[in-house]
Amino acid sequence: xxxxxxxxxxxxxxxxxxxxxxxxxxxxxxxxxxxxxxxxxxxxxxxxxxxxxxxxxxxxxxxxxxxxxxxxxxxxxxxxxxxxxxxxxxxxxxxx
Numbered sequence: 001x002x003x004x005x006x007x008x009x010x011x012x013x014x015x016x017x018x019x020x021x022x023x024x025x026x027x028x029x030x031x032x033x034x035x036x037x038x039x040x041x042x043x044x045x046x047x048x049x050x051x052x053x054x055x056x057x058x059x060x061x062x063x064x065x066x067x068x069x070x071x072x073x074x075x076x077x078x079x080x081x082x083x084x085x086x087x088x089x090x091x092x093x094x095x096x
Contacts (some may be wrong), residue, residue, distance in 0.1 A: 003031045003039040007092050008079065020083075023090050027080045029055070036080045047085040054079045 008024035016022045027036055033051040041048055055078050063070045084090070 025080045029078045044090050046088040050083040052081040
């Protein structure tokens with residue numbers, strides 16, 4: 001199973017990558033910082049200074065509609081913010 005699931009390409013993450021050379025990824029919930037660092041270095045061929053991780057819990061929502069009560073939930077995931085070394089960069093759009 002792959003440690004890196006997908007890169008996060010949002011307005012905030014793109015701004016972070018342009019200004020501070022930080023990139024965000026959705027990663028495997030059981031992966032630790034060393035595994036994430038090795039996976040990013042191996043996949044993109046860049047040097048990494050630091051890795052920060054965040055665990056997001058399951059979010060449950062209840063809506064009251066005309067047809068009754070509708071319940072939904074979004075899955076839990078782990079997010080990693082990777083700080084690259086000076087002069088390094090990752091181009092997510094080169095594969096398109």
